[in-house]
Amino acid sequence: MRREGVTTAMTGALHIRLLVCIGIVVGVVLPVSAQSTEVPFVTIAAGTVSGIRHPVHVIIRDQPAWQSLWRRHSGLPVAPSVDFSHNMVIAVFAGEFTEPAALTIVRIVRERTQLVVLYRSGATRPPLDGASTAPVTPFHIVGTARATLGVTFSQIKTPPVVVPPP
Incomplete structure (x- = not known):
């Protein structure tokens, strides 16, 4: 049970890192806000x-x-x-x-x-x-x-x- 929680937390952290990386790449390629x-x-x-x-x-x-x-x-x-x-x-x-x-x-x-x-x-x-x-x-x-x-x-x-x- 504890192992599953660690895996979920690690997976969540990985998803956040990926989203940040995607945001950085998109920001470089398309320098406009998300509300555009x-x-x-x-x-x-x-x-x-x-x-x-x-x-x-x-x-x-x-x-x-x-x-x-x-x-x-x-x-x-x-x-x-x-x-x-x-x-x-x-x-x-x-x-x-x-x-x-x-x-x-x-x-x-x-x-x-x-x-x-x-x-x-x-x-x-x-x-x-x-x-x-x-x-x-x-x-x-x-x-x-x-x-x-x-x-x-x-x-x-x-x-x-x-x-x-x-």
Whole structure:
């Protein structure tokens, strides 16, 4: 009987350790709280060529700001249509890279007091030897349901994958 109690206590302690380890791993991979919910979004534009050459995060809730950002970004006078009475625009610009690079908004989550935009950005392969490529300016612009909450941005850091030479 005593042996069974010790086994149960040890098993319980092991479960707690496993839950703590899982929590740590999930916290590293997905830096959002347990009380968060996914926020759906649609891509308006994404790519590697933008007139915005410095890293910046932007939240747009009205047409004049949207027209201004679109003009700076694309050089075009007319921005894609967005119904700002129900929606808003979130944009992430990575700045200028002299090597191949990309940026993507991975998730948007709603927490109790804010929206959190999770994105990845960086070089897509090791720098090229010799001549450099033309500069790239990765960006991702999305539309989502209008929210009055504050918005924070969190870059998901992943170690670069370097393939050893054969």
